[in-house]
Amino acid sequence: MRARAGNMDFACLWLGLLLPLAAALDFRYHHQEDMEAFLKRVAQNYSSITHLHSIGKSVRGRNLWVLVVGQFPKEHRVGIPEFKYVANMHGDETVGRELLLHLIDYLVTSYGKDPDITKLMNSTRIHIMPSMNPDGFEAVKKPDCFYNSGRGNYNEYDLNRNFPDAFEHNNVSRQPETLAVMKWLKTETFVLSANLHGGALVASYPFDNGVQATGALLSRSLTPDDDVFQHLAHTYASRNPNMMKGDQCKNKMNFPNGITNGYAWYPLQGGMQDFNYIWAQCFEITLELSCCKYPREEKLPYFWNDNKASLIEYIKQVHLGIKGQVFDQSGNPLPNVIVEVQDRKHICPYRTNKFGEYYLLLLPGSYVINVTVPGHDPHLTKIVIPEKSQNFSAFKKDFIFPLRRQSDSVLVSNPSCPLVPLYRAMPSYSAATKPSLFLFLVPLLHMFFK
Structure with a gap:
C-alpha cells in the first residue's frame, strides 16, 4: 500500500x-x-x-x-x-x-x-x-x-x-x-x-x-x-x-x-x-x-x-467526524435513512443521500449513533472518534440494516422537511443550550453587517 x-x-x-x-x-x-x-x-x-x-x-x-x-x-x-x-x-x-x-x-x-x-x-x-x-x-x-x-x-x-x-x-x-x-x-x-x-x-x-x-x-x-x-x-x-x-x-x-x-x-x-x-x-x-x-x-x-x-x-x-454508508443485507445502499447522534437530534432529521451516504461533523469523542429506517426499530451503535484524525478523511463506519429490499417501499420517496417555522413548538431548554456553554452577549440590533 x-x-x-x-x-x-x-x-x-x-x-x-x-x-x-x-x-x-x-x-x-x-x-x-x-x-x-x-x-x-x-x-x-x-x-x-x-x-x-x-x-x-x-x-x-x-x-x-x-x-x-x-x-x-x-x-x-x-x-x-x-x-x-x-x-x-x-x-x-x-x-x-x-x-x-x-x-x-x-x-x-x-x-x-x-x-x-x-x-x-x-x-x-x-x-x-x-x-x-x-x-x-x-x-x-x-x-x-x-x-x-x-x-x-x-x-x-x-x-x-x-x-x-x-x-x-x-x-x-x-x-x-x-x-x-x-x-x-x-x-x-x-x-x-x-x-x-x-x-x-x-x-x-x-x-x-x-x-x-x-x-x-x-x-x-x-x-x-x-x-x-x-x-x-x-x-x-x-x-x-x-x-x-x-x-x-x-x-x-x-x-x-x-x-x-x-x-x-x-x-x-x-x-x-x-x-x-x-x-x-x-x-x-x-x-x-x-x-x-x-x-x-x-x-x-x-x-x-x-x-x-x-x-x-x-x-x-x-x-471532521464520521462518514459512511447504510446498506441492506444484500449490499444495496439505503437512501433516506436517518443517521444522527443520539443526543443531538436535528429538527429536520439528517438522512442518507441516494447513495446511502451520510456525513456527520463531530469532534473527537465517544458517541452513540442512531440509524433509523421508518417503520423499524432504531439501530444504536457506540462510536469512538479518535483524537488524531485520519489524513483528509473522516472516521469511516458503514451500517448494515436487517431489512429486506421488498419491504422498504417507504425508502423510495424522499421525505422533505416543511419550510415552516419548525422551532415554534419546542419545549424550554435542551442540553445543548445550558448557560455554561457560552459567554453571553447582549444582542445588538443592527442590520448592516451580516
Missing part, C-alpha cells in the same frame, strides 16, 4: 507539471465580464480538475457562476465530501468576492506541486461561488466603507433575509438568486460551507435567529452541534491575525477570539446559514472579513495574506 500511495503522489506531481500555467490574477476588483473571463480561462486551462457551471441567473440575467475544484469535479463520488464557499451575497461587500477568485487561482496552480493542496483536492470536492449577487455588485459605483444601495439585489431585497426561517414566518418574495441557491442545495450532498461578508471582522456561527428552546432568553441561540460550530469558527478566526484580536473595527462590538454566536450578535430572520444547517444538512458559518465593506483595491493583497491560511484550513474541516 505504501508503494502504491507513493506512485499516486508521483503521478500527481507529474500532472501538476503538465497542467498549463495561468497568468497571475491581479489584485483589483473584477466586474462580471472580467470575472467570467477568468473563470472560463481557468476551466479551460485546468479542465481535468475543474468544472464551471451556472446554478441560475440574477434578476438582470447575469449568471451565478460556480467553479468546482477537485480530482472528480464533474460528479459526486462516494466518500468524497462536498464543500462550498459563497461570497458577495451583499453586492457592496466585496472582499470575499476577490478572495475566492484568488483562492481558485491558488488551488489550481498549486495542484500537483504542493502535497497538502494536492491531497486536499484529491479528497474533497470544492464548490466556489464568487458572487451570489452580481447585480448588486455592478450597482455600486465606487468603494464605500458603509451602507450602499448595492447591498440588495436588483429588486432591492436583502438576500440574507430572503430564505425560509425555522423560527418565525418569513413572508417575503423569494428572489431568483435565493431560489437558485435553494435548488442548488438539493442537487449536492453539501457537508460544510461558509458565506463571506464584510462590514465587521468576526466568524459568526448559527443560529442567527432563535426561540426559548434554543436559548434566546439567555441572549444567544445554540444548535445541538454548538461544540462543532465553535470549533469551526475558531479554526477560521485563529489563523487570521486581525480577526482573532476581536476588536479591530472601530465603533463595533468586541468579539472574544474573533468569534460569535449569530443571535448573540443580533437576531436575523431568513438568513442563509440557518437554512443550510436546518434544511440542507450542511454546516455553514458567516465570515465577516473586513471592517470596511468595499475597501480600496490597494488593500486587497493584505486581505489575501490575512485570510489565505484560514480559507485553506477551514476547507479541511469537512473531514
Whole structure:
C-alpha cells in the first residue's frame, strides 16, 4: 500500500507539471465580464480538475457562476465530501468576492506541486461561488466603507433575509438568486460551507435567529452541534491575525477570539446559514472579513495574506467526524435513512443521500449513533472518534440494516422537511443550550453587517 500511495503522489506531481500555467490574477476588483473571463480561462486551462457551471441567473440575467475544484469535479463520488464557499451575497461587500477568485487561482496552480493542496483536492470536492449577487455588485459605483444601495439585489431585497426561517414566518418574495441557491442545495450532498461578508471582522456561527428552546432568553441561540460550530469558527478566526484580536473595527462590538454566536450578535430572520444547517444538512458559518465593506483595491493583497491560511484550513474541516454508508443485507445502499447522534437530534432529521451516504461533523469523542429506517426499530451503535484524525478523511463506519429490499417501499420517496417555522413548538431548554456553554452577549440590533 505504501508503494502504491507513493506512485499516486508521483503521478500527481507529474500532472501538476503538465497542467498549463495561468497568468497571475491581479489584485483589483473584477466586474462580471472580467470575472467570467477568468473563470472560463481557468476551466479551460485546468479542465481535468475543474468544472464551471451556472446554478441560475440574477434578476438582470447575469449568471451565478460556480467553479468546482477537485480530482472528480464533474460528479459526486462516494466518500468524497462536498464543500462550498459563497461570497458577495451583499453586492457592496466585496472582499470575499476577490478572495475566492484568488483562492481558485491558488488551488489550481498549486495542484500537483504542493502535497497538502494536492491531497486536499484529491479528497474533497470544492464548490466556489464568487458572487451570489452580481447585480448588486455592478450597482455600486465606487468603494464605500458603509451602507450602499448595492447591498440588495436588483429588486432591492436583502438576500440574507430572503430564505425560509425555522423560527418565525418569513413572508417575503423569494428572489431568483435565493431560489437558485435553494435548488442548488438539493442537487449536492453539501457537508460544510461558509458565506463571506464584510462590514465587521468576526466568524459568526448559527443560529442567527432563535426561540426559548434554543436559548434566546439567555441572549444567544445554540444548535445541538454548538461544540462543532465553535470549533469551526475558531479554526477560521485563529489563523487570521486581525480577526482573532476581536476588536479591530472601530465603533463595533468586541468579539472574544474573533468569534460569535449569530443571535448573540443580533437576531436575523431568513438568513442563509440557518437554512443550510436546518434544511440542507450542511454546516455553514458567516465570515465577516473586513471592517470596511468595499475597501480600496490597494488593500486587497493584505486581505489575501490575512485570510489565505484560514480559507485553506477551514476547507479541511469537512473531514471532521464520521462518514459512511447504510446498506441492506444484500449490499444495496439505503437512501433516506436517518443517521444522527443520539443526543443531538436535528429538527429536520439528517438522512442518507441516494447513495446511502451520510456525513456527520463531530469532534473527537465517544458517541452513540442512531440509524433509523421508518417503520423499524432504531439501530444504536457506540462510536469512538479518535483524537488524531485520519489524513483528509473522516472516521469511516458503514451500517448494515436487517431489512429486506421488498419491504422498504417507504425508502423510495424522499421525505422533505416543511419550510415552516419548525422551532415554534419546542419545549424550554435542551442540553445543548445550558448557560455554561457560552459567554453571553447582549444582542445588538443592527442590520448592516451580516
